[in-house]
Amino acid sequence: MSATTITPDEFTQLFPRFRLQHELTTQLLAQARRQSFPAGTHLYWEGDSCSGIAFLLSGAIRVYKSGETGREITLYEIGPGETCILNASCILGNKAYPANAVTISGGELIMVPAHDFRRLLGSHETMIDFVFALLSERLGEVMELVNEVAFRRMDERLMEYLIEKSGDGVLMATHQKIASDLGTSREVVSRLLKDLERQGKLSLARNSISLLEDL
């Protein structure tokens, strides 16, 4: 087995939606190119046009917007077993990418050319369902993000972020990275974290934040 192939079994394990569709899986894989990527690879930029749709096998991708002021905000992240739905969106809506994407860890994906993807969509309802469900979920997530950014306080959002992102109560990240996920500035994150430290809720060190109270 060559390193550049993926078996239908491996694939259907990652993408359970396709588990009963051997024909679909086979067709999909026949057209696909498998590629691996290191962390920090920019997959596309806002304004690019696109030529295929990516199915993520391993690793993670961050989709984000970048403001003129230099600040950034993460729209959502893509994990194994998901497709980079913005590809589909671009292909089917015939538009440029509305956001940027960068890999946040190394991993692998398979790339299906736009034309083949379109053909599969027309002939397999499973594929329609899969893509629609993912697109709908993203739309809902981004709508919820609008709500967060427009109405919620930064200290609450930061606290939730820390709890969500810290595996065992410790998060390894710079304040700048946190700020770029939340859509605020590094200074604000530093200030709020310092306040939380003074309140005894966490302890700070270079590149690491340890939650103290088990909230």
Next chain:
Amino acid sequence: MSATTITPDEFTQLFPRFRLQHELTTQLLAQARRQSFPAGTHLYWEGDSCSGIAFLLSGAIRVYKSGETGREITLYEIGPGETCILNASCILGNKAYPANAVTISGGELIMVPAHDFRRLLGSHETMIDFVFALLSERLGEVMELVNEVAFRRMDERLMEYLIEKSGDGVLMATHQKIASDLGTSREVVSRLLKDLERQGKLSLARNSISLLEDL
């Protein structure tokens, strides 16, 4: 011709994507219920589940999020010839609505039951394209809204809003309504408008804003 029917010709004029698909149009209309609505009708609330997809014939719909503090923000508006894509999103993703929708003028729509819509999707690529394109466009719009809210200044956003919404340089609206579209509070809108008036860029009266410089 009864008031509760729509001819395929009328329909394809409003929805040009379906112009060469008489069979599709006929099937769609066969299952559809036509309904009219007054301004201010709440079509659904965040958390509702949904049973059909709406094709808008006339009038306009506002889709918005509502924060705990009482503030609101408009995500986008739906016009004639568009479908309320969140319906499709809910049907195909099997989820509750992620936002609220209210009519901002009287109008008419046709409602296609979820089951029939699904069937049409499976058998007509035109329908797939139509729904995907609209869903993609909305996703792009909402992403851009995140950018606006997270990074841009309110005075700029307000000025753009006024220019876009004022037909002939005059906009009839309360400050509260403007605030609810932009996702801010009434006081902020009042203050910014007063500043702009002092700068000679517009003149204010109860329920009306007149732009003075032809920007």
Next chain:
DNA sequence: GCCTGTCTGTGACTTTGTCACAAAGAGGGT
């Protein structure tokens, strides 16, 4: 005229974002 409900204006204060700059680690080379 007067009454009532809606709409607008504004001061005081808090939260968030910006700018400028200082200080504290981390890691390399010698």
Next chain:
DNA sequence: ACCCTCTTTGTGACAAAGTCACAGACAGGC
């Protein structure tokens, strides 16, 4: 060990935006 450099963090001063409280202005009915 020491020095040098780059990254990361801390903080004061100010600007922009959101909150709260309340006053005044306007429209429409009586």
